[in-house]
Amino acid sequence: MEHGKEVLASLRGVYKRYGALAALDGVDLDLHAGQVLALLGPNGAGKSTTIGLLLGLLRADAGQVRLFGDDPQQLSARRNIGVMLQEAQLPETLTVAELLRLSASYYPMPRAVDECAALVGIEDLLQRRYGRLSGGQQRRVQFAVAICGRPRLLFLDEPTVGLDLPARQRLWATVRTLVGEGTAVVLTTHYLEEAEQLADRICVMLRGQVVSDGSVAALRARVLVRAVRCQSxxxxxxxxxxxxxxxAQREGDRLHLACDQVEAVVRRLLAADPDLSALEVKPAGLEEAFYDLTHPHAQAA
Structure with a gap:
């Protein structure tokens, strides 16, 4: 089956409650081979519960969850996934090479240690003990551990937190390589530019429901918000x-506005500040579109 068409995991009519709180309220979601899905939403939207169900860490109250056509708690299904969580506890006394060999041993067809290290760019760290690495270096090793088993489905939870720009760009490039090989990636991130860089699909969750699911362009198109920037x-x-x-936000001497009545706002800006300069009006970026979907006024609508 063609990459991007094959469904590797799915949720159908899934409900999950924690007491009186509805964490998921009838969620439908498909994860496709060769595609990056960015799962976005404010805290409490249901992202972590969704991932917990797909990883087999939680059970749905109602509905169906499938991982490679099977129950996510089945070992045969879980051997096809890789996971990079926001916080990871790895044995600090082991070297990076030992960690990779140990992790690879759980998978039927893992990558060789040298291949994995080269893919992530950590060849110089292989003989160093994990506990003596910097936070950014440990993050890169955690990514290597997540992909060492050659997963068909990769979960990345805030993968670039703590990474400098070159390391972040290297991780992005590696993700694109894996996707080109047919790997499906589920990305959760608070860096919206990261989602914009990597994702084929953006799924926005709010109060346990999927409120938008499509391309970045489709998400922008469904909102009337425009970005207005100027020096003022x-x-x-x-x-x-x-x-x-x-x-409205300020960065130095520049104002960054998200507006749904652009002409009226621009006229008022020019009238209020005769010295205003460098005025730009652009279509909504991912940040403006995400804000429009998740802000309280949008929820009420």
Missing amino acids: QLDVAQVGRWPGVRQ
């Missing part, structure tokens, strides 16, 4: 209260 000394808090302004 106007008070950002005051501008944020203007009609038509959804969000």
Whole structure:
């Protein structure tokens, strides 16, 4: 079956409650081979519960969860996944090479240690003890551990937290290589530019439901918000209260606005600040679209 078409994992009509809290409320979701799915949403939206169900760590109250056509708690299904969690506890006394060999031993057709190290760019760390590495180096090793088993489905939870820009870009390049080989990737990240860089699909969750599922372009297209940027000394808090302004932020001498009444806001900006300059109006980026979907006014709508 063609990459991008084959469904490797799915949720169908899934419900999950924690007491009175509905963590998932009838969620349907497919994960496709050769595709990066960015799972986004504010805290409490249901992302962690969704991943916990797919990893076999949780049981659904109702609905069906399938991993490679099987129950996610079956070992045969879990041998086809790799996981990089936001926090990981690995044996600190082992060298990186020992960690990779140990992790690879759990999989039927793992990558060789040297191949895995070269793919991630940690050849120089192989003989060093894990506990003596910096936080960024440990993050890179955790990524290597996640992919050493040649997973068909890879879960990445905030993978670039603690990484500098070159290491982040190297991880992105490796993810693209894996996707080109047919691996499916589920990415959770608070760096929206990371989702924009990597994801083929953006799935936005809110209060236990999927409120948007499609490409970055499709997500932008479904909102009326536009990004307005300019150089101005106007008070950002005051501008944020203007009609038509959804969000207002300042970076140095620049204002960054998300607006749904662009013409009216631009006229008011020019009238309020005769010295305003470097005015830009752009279609909504992922940040503006995400804000529009998850902000309280959108929820009410």
